[in-house]
Amino acid sequence: MLPRARAAVQAGRPLTIVAFGSSSTEGAGASDDAMTYPAQLQARLRQALPGLRVRILNRGKGGQEVGEMLARLDADVLAERPAIVIWQAGANAVLRGMAPESFSAAMAHGIARVRAAGAEVVLMDSQRAPRILSAPHYSRFDSALHDLALHARAPLFSRAALMRAWEEAGTPNAEMLSPDGLHHNDRGYACVAAALSRAMQDAVGPALIAHR
Structure with missing residues (x-):
């Protein structure tokens, strides 16, 4: 699902990834910059792709x-x-009460701009946190991102699904969140980075095998 990235890896070209977003990307709740999900994802992908220059910008x-x-x-x-x-x-x-329709329209515009610039998009939805789950209509934004991913044929990395899987495996979401009840803690970011690394390696597919 990431053909341009797969081609870059096959050709041995440097792979630049931009992690774009708000506080979950910046790393609120992490004890150190190295514990943010972009930093940990970079470390994992560099390990998976030895010899290839992988750069993730936060x-x-x-x-x-x-x-x-x-x-x-x-x-x-x-x-x-x-x-x-x-x-x-x-x-x-x-949290700001934005209309889901306005959110979808703005995201679609942004995805089109990214694509026009020659990059691929991976969408990431919201974490399952008390402050989000208590907000009205939060599920409509999950649905909006799901629909955007389908329409744009862009991968959706769902933290909602990931956190449900953690709970089903016996790890309460509270153990993956910082004391503010909203952002991930170091453990949560580490698990997000691990799951995202696996998903991206699967998306690049044969290119990984060819490069090793």
């Missing part, structure tokens, strides 16, 4: 919703000419 800014992200898309994301943009969005739209 372009998360806490508190932003999609309109504010779009305002910095050119300077913070597209200027880096990434192969992949991992776009985490939705939580602040939920």
Whole structure:
């Protein structure tokens, strides 16, 4: 599902990924910059792709919703000419009471701009946290991202599904969240990075085998 990235890996070209989003990308709740999900994902992909230059740039800014992200898309994301943009969005739209329809329209516009610049998009939905789950209509934003992914044929990395799987395996979501009841803690970010690394390796598919 990431053919351009797969081609880059097969050709041995440097792989630049931009992690774009708000506080979950920036790393709120992490004890150190090295414990954010982008930093841990970079370490995992470098290990999986020895000899290939993998660079993940953290372009998360806490508190932003999609309109504010779009305002910095050119300077913070597209200027880096990434192969992949991992776009985490939705939580602040939920917490601010943004209309799901406005959210979807703005996201679709942003996805089109990223694609026009030659990059692929991986969408990331919101974590299962008390502050989000208590907000009205939060599920409509999950549905909006799911529909966007289908329409744009873009991979959706679902933290909602991931956290449900953690609970089913016996790990309460509270153990993956920081004391603020919203953001991941170090353990949560580590598990997000591990799952995302596996998903991205699967998406690149035969290219990984060819490069090893």
